[in-house]
Amino acid sequence: MLTKAKQEESHLLACGSPDHSSTYVLVDGQCSDQHDTLRGIDEKLQSEIPLQESDLSSQSLSKSLNNQPSIHGECSNSSNGLVEGQRSTSAVYTSSKPEFSRLMGEICLDNLSIKELHETFKATFGRETTVKDKQWLKRRIAMGLTNSCDVSTSSFIIKDNKLVSKGGEGSCNKEAIEDQAVKPVDGSGKESSLNPGSKMEDQQIVSSERLRTCSKDYSCADEDPLKEQRNAKRxxxxTRRYIEELSEVESKEHGGKSIASVKNLGLGLMSSRSNTRPVRIASSNRITLRLDSLGGSGVQIPYVSRVRRSRPRKNVKALMEFHPNGIGMAAKLVKEAVDVHSSEPNRESGGIVLKASSAPEQIQQQGQNMEPKNKDPSVYTPDDNPATVRxxxxxxxxxxxxxxxxxxxxxxxxxxxxxxxxxxxxxxRLAFASYSYRTSVDLKDKWRNLLKASLAQTPPDSRMGARKHASSVPIPMPVLLRVRELAEMQSQFPPNLSSSKLTGSAGRNVNETRSGYL
DNA sequence: ATTAGGG
DNA sequence: CCCTAAT
Incomplete structure (x- = not known):
């Protein structure tokens, strides 16, 4: 067991960048200058490809596109072997990835006309292309869909931005590149230097997770007593909400009032605090109102500038029991809020307040969270910077x-x-280890949305001109199709854990297969 | 602590 | 996204 894990780990390390996420350079109409630049580059790239193909990208390309059939073969062999009795969900799911890639890369794209390729390209990258080269189009699309990051695009992008030539690195660090693609010359060095850390972290997590999964698989025998789920929703x-989502209107009104109410309540405790931290009343609406409705005592609490809520909220609830009296509760809450600020600087609460004191925390935060900001030019948002809170x-x-x-x-x-x-x-924990935002709930929600989109994408282009959906990333149809596929598939084979009482070989294959993408 | 669903 | 209920 242990040795096996060791092997896998080393294999993993040998595979280079564990971050196999894609590196397509997206640009869309929102950034017009970049757009134009890229457009021009498309043509340029077209002619450059042969050259690069010969040296750098040819191997990586062939790796990303041609190498997969072998993986796929190996995978389907193993799954065929073991799917017999108890189905191994892992095996099944794992096999779908290369299948998908191959599908996208070879079957779909090959049969498309140039026009169709253009459409797909547009759907994938959110912008038009004038490139006529079918091969080039197929490659770019496949890249975008495959998550393979080692491609000519990366080097070329960097070149265009006059950045240090990262082109030498066969294995590309996607996040760094993406960061630089957006924010080329200035302080991006800091972030890129942090990336290796995240890579390591990612690896460690992955490998340890693998261990865990493995042992779990072995320990759990097949169990199917509860097989009713999936049919009946929970x-x-x-659901009864404490308070309705605040409307902007309400907020405005209370913004001014809360000052008064605070003073009236004579929470002297605040004034002492206010020396250290600038008062922020405008943002306390939400909490304030919530408390208000909860306590019923009409307490208004300033300072709680939109705290993370998850933590404080609990306390609020708890406190409610023992402090029907609003003031006492308020005091405690304030303290709580302060604690949060000092110990858990985060975008929501921090922002302004922290700016007053010092910024080092932000750096640390960036390091920990490895937030790949503005990875995607097409969805660039001006206030994306955590520090630049509204x-x-x-x-x-x-x-x-x-x-x-x-x-x-x-x-x-x-x-x-x-x-x-x-x-x-x-x-x-695994796929999103480096994205500190995106909670598991976020993932769930997003998946739900994806599913919805994938199912309701029947009318491709009815009316409703292309005005709204330009704002958010247009999800490539192939991806949606995959989503739908997965959904179907998973409804058939509920990811009932346990699933696999795999024999040694099967388990190994699964893992090896997976590491193939890392 | 995590997950499913409703809002 | 946020929130609650259920597990």
Whole structure:
């Protein structure tokens, strides 16, 4: 067992970058300058390809496209062997990935006309292309869909931005490249230097996870007493909310009032605090109102500038029991809020307040979270910077709403294909280890949306001109198709854990297969 | 602590 | 996204 794990680990390490996420360079109409630049480059690239093909990208390309059939073969062999009695979900899901890639890369794309290729390209990258070269189109699309990152595009992008030539690296660090693609010259060095750390982390997590999975598989015999799920949805009490989602209107009004109410309540405790931390009343609406409705005592609590909520909320609830009296509770809450600020600096709460004191925490945060900001040019948002929280305006939004990147989506899809829909925590820990935002719930939600989209994509282009959906990333249809496929598949073979009482060889194959993508 | 669903 | 209920 242990030795096997060791082997796998080393294999993993040998495979180079564990981050197999895609590196397609997306650009869409929103950034017009880049758009134009890229457009021009498309043509340029077209002619450059032969050259690069000969040296760098030819092997990587062939690796990404041609190598997979072998993996696939190996995989289907193993699964055929063991699918007999008890089905191994792992094996099944794992096999679907290469299948998909091959499908995309060879079957689909090969049969498409140039026009169709153009459409697919547009769907995949969110922009048009004028390139006529069928091969080139197929490759780019396949790349975008396959998550393979070693391609000519990377080197070329960097070249265009006059960045240090990363082209030498056969294995590309996607995040670094993407960062640089967006924010070429300035302080990006900091972030890129941090990347190796994340890579290591990723690897370690993966390998340890693999161990865990393995042992679990062996320990669990087949059990199927509860096989009813999937049919009946979980029934739940008609959910009763504490308070309706605040409307902007309400917020405005309370923004001004809360000051007064605070003063009236004479929470002197605040004034002492206010020396250290600038008062932020505008943003306290939400919590305030919530407390208000909870306590019923009309308490208004400032300072709690949109705290992470998950933690404080618990406390609020607990406190409610013992402090029907609003003031005492309020005091405690304030303290809580302060604690949160100091110990858990995060975008939501931190922002402004932290800016006053010092910034080192932010750096640390960046390092820990390895937030690949602005990975995707096409979904670039101006206030994407965690530190650049919406300051003045009273519109403290929720979690800043990070648009899902195509690469994120694909990671998600891949994760679901590997671990099954529903194992969000697993997917979170593995596929999304480097994305600190994106909670498992986020993943779940996104998957739900993807599913919806994939099922309702029948009318491809009815009316409703292309005005709205340009804002968010247009999910490539192939991906949607895969989503649908996975959904169907998983409804048939519920990812009932245990699933595999694999024989040694089967388990090994599964793991090896998976590492093939890393 | 995680997951499913409703909002 | 957020929130609650269920597990």
């Amino acid at each position: 029934i739940r009490k008609p 300051a003045v305006k009273g519109g403290v939004r929720r979690k800043h709403h990070r648009a899902w990147t195509l690469s994120e989506v694909m990671k998600l899809v891949e994760g679901v294909s590997k671990y099954g829909a529903g194992r969000w925590s697993e997917i979170k």
